[in-house]
Each structure stands twice: as C-alpha cells, then as structure tokens.
Amino acid sequence: MWIALTIYGSAVIGANWFIRSQNRLKSRAVALTFDDGPDPAVTPAVLSVLKEKRVPATFFLIGEKAEKYPHLVRQILADGHEIGNHSYSHSYWLGFFSADKLREDLVRCSRVLEEISGEKIRLFRPPFGVTNPRYSRALASLALVSVGWSLRSYDTVTGSSARLLARLVSGVRGGRIVLMHDTLPQTAEALPSFLDYCRDKGIEIGRLSM
Numbered sequence: 001m002w003i004a005l006t007i008y009g010s011a012v013i014g015a016n017w018f019i020r021s022q023n024r025l026k027s028r029a030v031a032l033t034f035d036d037g038p039d040p041a042v043t044p045a046v047l048s049v050l051k052e053k054r055v056p057a058t059f060f061l062i063g064e065k066a067e068k069y070p071h072l073v074r075q076i077l078a079d080g081h082e083i084g085n086h087s088y089s090h091s092y093w094l095g096f097f098s099a100d101k102l103r104e105d106l107v108r109c110s111r112v113l114e115e116i117s118g119e120k121i122r123l124f125r126p127p128f129g130v131t132n133p134r135y136s137r138a139l140a141s142l143a144l145v146s147v148g149w150s151l152r153s154y155d156t157v158t159g160s161s162a163r164l165l166a167r168l169v170s171g172v173r174g175g176r177i178v179l180m181h182d183t184l185p186q187t188a189e190a191l192p193s194f195l196d197y198c199r200d201k202g203i204e205i206g207r208l209s210m
C-alpha cells in the first residue's frame, strides 16, 4: 500500500502527496506555462506569438540552458513574462538525488536566474512532475513555491500541432494551469490558434500570481 501510494504521489503532481503544488488559479483565467527552455530555436517563436496576442506566460527555465542563452532569459523578462526554477541539470535522476545534491542543483538554478534577472526567484516546477520528501524540505528551505498544472498538453509526445491544438481546446477551462514546452516546434505552431480560440470563447489568459 505504501509503495503504491509513494509511486502514485511521486508520479502525479496533482495528488499533492509530498509537496503542496499550486495546480489551479483562484480566478477564472487560464495560465500558460512553458517548461525546459530557454531554447534558441523555439523560445523566440513562442515569445513572438505571445507578444502578437498580448498574453502573459510563465517560463520554468533549466539553469544550464539559461546560463548558455542569457539573452533569451532577458528577452522573456523584457516581454513582461515571469520566470521560475526548473532545476539546473533537469537530470532524469533528480528524484533519486540525496537531499544535499538536490538542494545544490536547485540553488544553482536560482543563482543563475537571479544573476541574469536581478530578481528573487520564487516559483519552481519539478522536472517530470516527480516529487519526494527531499523536495519538500529543499523547497521550504529555499522559499520556493511549487507550481503544478491542471491541463497537460502532452506536447512532448504529440508530434502534430493539429492534435496538440485539439487536446488544448478540449481541455481548456477557467482556472486551469496549462503545461507546455518551449522546446518543441509543434507547440509554437499550435499556440496562435489556441490563443485565438480562447479569445473567441472569452477565456482570459492571466498570470500565475501566487
């Protein structure tokens, strides 16, 4: 029973088993979140769509990539979007890291982002949505708030922008936090039609604002 619950809690961020994540907005607006960037090919495309449609978003950045492409981080901020910590290494093994090693990885990401932005980083999204008790201790000690999602686009497994759009459109409801990735061309391709759909249906795109 314990093992089953542990696997369930670790894998399903909505379950809030180990850490409290914010998975919904309190308002009727929808929040857009993009993970795994900054990406030299796709982030600029996503930014230009957001600018054209005049909507805000939150980018959960990988520290290692932010260090490599600081101009993209500055561009995200200059366009009025929010940034958050998505770990430095985005290692598949983060969930198995010791408490010290995990904390070090998260600190390193915040440090890179804070150096570039001059802002205190408050938001965190766990890579792969996986959490465990070591995360809850590390996040508490770093005063990071974990943000989950309530509409997963599955853009990482959906190669076609048409199918991705269909999924986004069928799942979008007021209060939902949408998980996407600004590393995939299909995401940038589906985004304009998705935002037009929201506008036509009167669905407001808002900020995550904790």
Ligand SMILES: [Zn+2]
Residues within 6 Å of the ligand: 035, 036, 086, 090, 126, 127, 128
């Ligand atoms: Zn990720």
